[in-house]
Amino acid sequence: MTNEQLQKLVEDISNALFHLPFQHLATFNKKLRSTGGRYLLLSHNIDINPKYLEELGVDELVGIIKHELCHYHLHLQGKGYNHGDPDFKQLLKRVDAPRYCSVLKSAEQKRKASYHIYECKDCKQIYKRKKRVNTEKFVCGKCRGKLQEVTRK
Known part of the structure; x- marks a missing residue:
């Protein structure tokens, strides 16, 4: 999957589940190690770890995108966008987004070995x-x- 395809996927998920447009940039970032994705507060962009797509598939990727879009939309609306905030927990539940991403198999093997x-x-x-x-x-x-x-x- 390319960055352009990722951008389109994020925009489609945002429109379908949140009924709001995603107007910033979504890209793969190979430097992410311990997380599936991150929402950048200053630029409003979303970075996604490509290893999650490679190892765990599209379903896990969609879950990560939904999670990051929760941060994105709540932050832009001025609501509680942090993991512990009630607004964030409610929106996660509403869009069926995971609170945490799964552990990568490669990271698990590396940690054990x-x-x-x-x-x-x-x-x-x-x-x-x-x-x-x-x-x-x-x-x-x-x-x-x-x-x-x-x-x-």
């Missing part, structure tokens, strides 16, 4: 950590022995 494994040289206690540990500074919590990195998974 990346950690460091340390072992105590004395008591052989195993420690799994997401971040690296300074083995010169930290010691085993069980016997105060020296730690060594076994593998990085």
Whole structure:
């Protein structure tokens, strides 16, 4: 899907569900990592993460667009557009938009797979950590022995 096709899709969803025009720019943004999309308050544009379309399909993309359009239309109307605002929650429910987007399969695999494994040289206690540990500074919590990195998974 191109940016032009995305723009047309956003405009169509806005007209069909919100009965209001979308008069700004909707684009794919490959730099988005932890979210499916975002509404930019200053420019009123919408950025969409293309990975959600690739991995989860058009239905997930439409849900993200509906969510971002809720932010967009409420903000332009001067109503509560933040996630916790009652106006936002009501509009989400009315247009059947998700409150949060699904987790990407690639992000889930990456999150599960990346950690460091340390072992105590004395008591052989195993420690799994997401971040690296300074083995010169930290010691085993069980016997105060020296730690060594076994593998990085």
